[in-house]
Amino acid sequence: MLPPIQYRVFESPDSACVQVAAEIAQLIRERATLGRSAVLGLATGKTTRPLYQELVYLHREEGLSFQNVVTFNLDEYLGLRDTDPRSMRFFMQREFFDHVDIPAANIHFLSGVADACVAARCAGYEKEIVQAGGIDYQILGIGRNGHIGFNEPGTPISSRTRKVDLHEMTRTDAISAFGEIENVPTQAVTMGCGTILKARKIALLAWGSKKNRIVRRAVEGPVSPKTCASYLQTHPAARIYLDVPASLILDQKSHGR
Ligand code: F6R
Numbered sequence: 708m709l710p711p712i713q714y715r716v717f718e719s720p721d722s723a724c725v726q727v728a729a730e731i732a733q734l735i736r737e738r739a740t741l742g743r744s745a746v747l748g749l750a751t752g753k754t755t756r757p758l759y760q761e762l763v764y765l766h767r768e769e770g771l772s773f774q775n776v777v778t779f780n781l782d783e784y785l786g787l788r789d790t791d792p793r794s795m796r797f798f799m800q801r802e803f804f805d806h807v808d809i810p811a812a813n814i815h816f817l818s819g820v821a822d823a824c825v826a827a828r829c830a831g832y833e834k835e836i837v838q839a840g841g842i843d844y845q846i847l848g849i850g851r852n853g854h855i856g857f858n859e860p861g862t863p864i865s866s867r868t869r870k871v872d873l874h875e876m877t878r879t880d881a882i883s884a885f886g887e888i889e890n891v892p893t894q895a896v897t898m899g900c901g902t903i904l905k906a907r908k909i910a911l912l913a914w915g916s917k918k919n920r921i922v923r924r925a926v927e928g929p930v931s932p933k934t935c936a937s938y939l940q941t942h943p944a945a946r947i948y949l950d951v952p953a954s955l956i957l958d959q960k961s962h963g964r
Pocket of ligand 1 (some may be wrong): 753781782849
């Protein structure tokens with residue numbers, strides 16, 4: 708039997724993000740001392756906003772430098788240019804990259820260009836991750852359908868970076884950014900579950916009562932393609948960071964640490 712996945716419950720998203728940002732800062736500083744880079748896997752979405760705010764705070768107020776940081780973002784909508792305000796690339800510039808000293812050449816992103824070269828670019832992304840030495844610390848959110856990245860229900864554990872069709876729930880949840888469901892892209896490119904699980908350390912963040920059912924399935928349910936986040940149970944260094952509402956229906960006695 709798999710050991711239960713570790714999770715921690717914080718009084719607010721902000722306090723959870725102070726903890727995750729401190730772990731990231733420690734990794735960056737340790738690597739800087741050794742003259743090496745720290746490779747981060749990054750997610751977009753509402754969940755990650757307080758994390759980027761905290762990392763920007765550490766840069767501004769505590770002198771944390773991102774000069775030795777290399778990043779790979781998880782996913783991008785297909786059909787959006789990176790200058791489109793609704794793209795994930797734009798989100799990252801606005802929320803994080805524009806406010807820290809990360810060299811532009813260290814930022815890696817899947818292209819949203821929908822042409823015949825998508826598969827080749829996805830394969831290239833996998834190679835770039837390997838050439839960078841692999842991802843040290845992967846940040847994840849979770850979709851209400853259990854997706855990580857855009858690995859929708861039914862995705863095998865060994866999946867790699869590729870083009871995907873977006874699930875109806877994912878598209879519905881994106882309406883606020885796109886105005887109407889018709890405007891929400893139907894496809895995306897995403898790192899695969901197998902790609903994500905190669906990271907040395909993983910933090911999945913979830914806030915609010917809207918996420919508590921899916922968090923329970925990910926943490927306490929069977930490891931299953933029905934809930935891709937449940938694959939984290941197979942990872943030796945994956946941890947879940949929750950606020951109180953997101954944790955409320957977990958069986959705290961059997962799994963809390
Ligand atoms: C975003 C990503 C997605 C989101 C998830 C949660 O890069 O990979 O898996 O993390 O959809 O989104 P929010 O945080 O907006 O609830």
